[in-house]
Amino acid sequence: MEKLQSLRGLVDLLPAHTPLWQRVEATAREHFRRAQVDEIRTPLLEATELFARGIGEATDVVGKEMYTFTDRGDRSCTLRPEGTASVVRSAIQHGLLSQGPQRLWYGGPMFRYERPQAGRQRQFHQIGLELLGFADPRSDVEAIAIAWDLLAGLGVDGLALELNSLGSSDDRARYRQALVGWLEARSDQLDADSQARLVSNPLRILDSKNPGTQALLAGAPTLADALAPESRQRFEQVQAGLQALEIPFQLNPRLVRGLDYYSHTAFEITSSQLGAQATVCGGGRYDGLVGQLGGPDTPAIGWALGMERLVLLLGQIEGADHAARPPDLYVVNRGDAAEAAALVWARGLRQRGLAVDLDASGSAFGKQFKRADRSGAAWAAVLGDGELADGVVRLKPLRSDQNPEGDAGAGEQLVPLADLAAVIQLLA
RNA sequence: GCGGGCGUCGCCAAGUGGUUAAGGCAGCGGAUUGUGAUUCCGCCAUUCGGGGGUUCAAGUCCCCUCGCUCGCCCCA
The missing domain is CATH 3.40.50.800 (Anticodon-binding domain)
Structure with a gap:
C-alpha cells in the first residue's frame, strides 16, 4: 500500500485522450445550440432524500449503488448517481417551470458504487437532455432525434434504437398486477433473481437474461396488451414521428428501464461493440417525477448518454490516442x-x-x-x-x-x- | 455483492525453485561544446502489487490481501 493511486473505479483521463473528449463535448454543445437547448449545471452532491424519492427506493441505484455519507452537520449526502433528479430539483427550486417549458441539457460526472467492468466505472460521465413541460408525442420524437443526430454527427454507426411504451402509471399498475399474478402461479419456474424481483420490481423480470425465464415469459401477458387505447395511440404517434424523420428503430416489448419514474416512451440506443454494457444512451418520459418531487405536475422527457461508452466507440473508429496539436x-x-x-x-x-x-x-x-x-x-x-x-x-x-x-x-x-x-x- | 482471468521498470516483455532479474520501446547524458536523419556509447527494477509462510535457496510453491480485467446483477 505504498503507492498512492486513484480510488477503485475512478479513472484519470490522460492527455492522450482528452482531445477526443473535447471533440465529443464540442459536438454535443453544437447540437444543443441548434436545438435551442440551454445548459444547466447542478451540484455533484445532493441530499440523499432527493434520489431516494426521485429514483425509487426499490431500485438498485438507490438500494446499493449510492455514494452516501453523513456530513459534519449530520445531513445525509449523496454523490449524484444520475442527473435527472438534480435538474428537476433545481427547476422546481428556482421556479423555472413557472416561466414556461424548459429545454435543458447537462453534463458531468456521476457516481455509482458498482464493480467496474468494460464500459462501467464508479465515476462516469453523462451528457443528458431534459425537456420539461412538454407532453406532446412530438417532444418524445424530438428528444430522441437530438440524441440520434448527435451520435451520427460524431460518426458513430452501427447503433440500434430500441423503443417501448410503458404506458401511463395506471397502465403500468394494472399490468404489474396482471404480471405478478401470472408469474406467482409459476414462481417455481423462475430463477432466484427473478423471484426476488417479483416483490421488489416485477417489471424488471421482463428483461431478465436468463434463457429459461425468457422462455417462460413467452406465454406471459404483455405490456403492450395492457396499454389503454390513449396510451397505445400515443405510442403510435411517436413511432410515426420517428418514421417521418427516417430514424430506424425496433420495438422491444421487454425494454423496461430501471428507474421508477419512467412512463410511456422508453428507449435505448445500443451498440454491439461494447460488450456487456451495450447501452450508449437511454431515456424516456417521466411525467410523474416533477410532481413527485414537490413541483407542479409537469410532463417531461429526457435521456442520458454515457460518455465513456461513447468514447470507447469513437476510439475504435479513429484510434484511442490523438497526438497533441503541434506548436506553430x-x-x-x-x-x-x-x-x-x-x-x-x-x-x-x-x-x-x-x-x-x-x-x-x-x-x-x-x-x-x-x-x-x-x-x-x-x-x-x-x-x-x-x-x-x-x-x-x-x-x-x-x-x-x-x-x-x-x-x-x-x-x-x-x-x-x-x-x-x-x-x-x-x-x- | 457473486464468479472467471491476470498482476516483473512509464509502455511491451523474457523468466516454470538455485549464484549478480534478459531484451525492445520511450526517456536522459555523450560521440556532434551553435543546428533536427542514421549510427555508436553510457545511464535507466537491491527488485518482481503488498504481507505472511514452505525451503539450504522463491519472481518462480502455499495462504491472505490489494489492484486490474471480463462476466453476473444493474445501468449510461
Whole structure:
C-alpha cells in the first residue's frame, strides 16, 4: 500500500485522450445550440432524500449503488448517481417551470458504487437532455432525434434504437398486477433473481437474461396488451414521428428501464461493440417525477448518454490516442541573456495567438533541435547570443521539402527581434 | 455483492525453485561544446502489487490481501 493511486473505479483521463473528449463535448454543445437547448449545471452532491424519492427506493441505484455519507452537520449526502433528479430539483427550486417549458441539457460526472467492468466505472460521465413541460408525442420524437443526430454527427454507426411504451402509471399498475399474478402461479419456474424481483420490481423480470425465464415469459401477458387505447395511440404517434424523420428503430416489448419514474416512451440506443454494457444512451418520459418531487405536475422527457461508452466507440473508429496539436513554433535558445530575451519574445507571440513551445532546458543546440523536430513544429526559432547581439531571431523551416535532411542554415530567415508581426506573417 | 482471468521498470516483455532479474520501446547524458536523419556509447527494477509462510535457496510453491480485467446483477 505504498503507492498512492486513484480510488477503485475512478479513472484519470490522460492527455492522450482528452482531445477526443473535447471533440465529443464540442459536438454535443453544437447540437444543443441548434436545438435551442440551454445548459444547466447542478451540484455533484445532493441530499440523499432527493434520489431516494426521485429514483425509487426499490431500485438498485438507490438500494446499493449510492455514494452516501453523513456530513459534519449530520445531513445525509449523496454523490449524484444520475442527473435527472438534480435538474428537476433545481427547476422546481428556482421556479423555472413557472416561466414556461424548459429545454435543458447537462453534463458531468456521476457516481455509482458498482464493480467496474468494460464500459462501467464508479465515476462516469453523462451528457443528458431534459425537456420539461412538454407532453406532446412530438417532444418524445424530438428528444430522441437530438440524441440520434448527435451520435451520427460524431460518426458513430452501427447503433440500434430500441423503443417501448410503458404506458401511463395506471397502465403500468394494472399490468404489474396482471404480471405478478401470472408469474406467482409459476414462481417455481423462475430463477432466484427473478423471484426476488417479483416483490421488489416485477417489471424488471421482463428483461431478465436468463434463457429459461425468457422462455417462460413467452406465454406471459404483455405490456403492450395492457396499454389503454390513449396510451397505445400515443405510442403510435411517436413511432410515426420517428418514421417521418427516417430514424430506424425496433420495438422491444421487454425494454423496461430501471428507474421508477419512467412512463410511456422508453428507449435505448445500443451498440454491439461494447460488450456487456451495450447501452450508449437511454431515456424516456417521466411525467410523474416533477410532481413527485414537490413541483407542479409537469410532463417531461429526457435521456442520458454515457460518455465513456461513447468514447470507447469513437476510439475504435479513429484510434484511442490523438497526438497533441503541434506548436506553430519551437524556440531554440541558449545563453543567459538570449534565454531571458527568448522568454519575453515567446510570450509576445503567445499573446498574439501563436502556439509557441519554448525550450527551457538550456541544453546544447543539437539537443534542442532534436526536440524541435519531434515536437512537430513547422518552424524553429533560434535565439542565441549571436542573434541577440544582432537584434534578430533566426527562423528555420523544419518541414520544408527542400530541406529534408536538415542542412544547417538552409532556408533560414532572419527577422528583427522586435518585429513580432513579421513572424506571424512568415508563419501564416 | 457473486464468479472467471491476470498482476516483473512509464509502455511491451523474457523468466516454470538455485549464484549478480534478459531484451525492445520511450526517456536522459555523450560521440556532434551553435543546428533536427542514421549510427555508436553510457545511464535507466537491491527488485518482481503488498504481507505472511514452505525451503539450504522463491519472481518462480502455499495462504491472505490489494489492484486490474471480463462476466453476473444493474445501468449510461
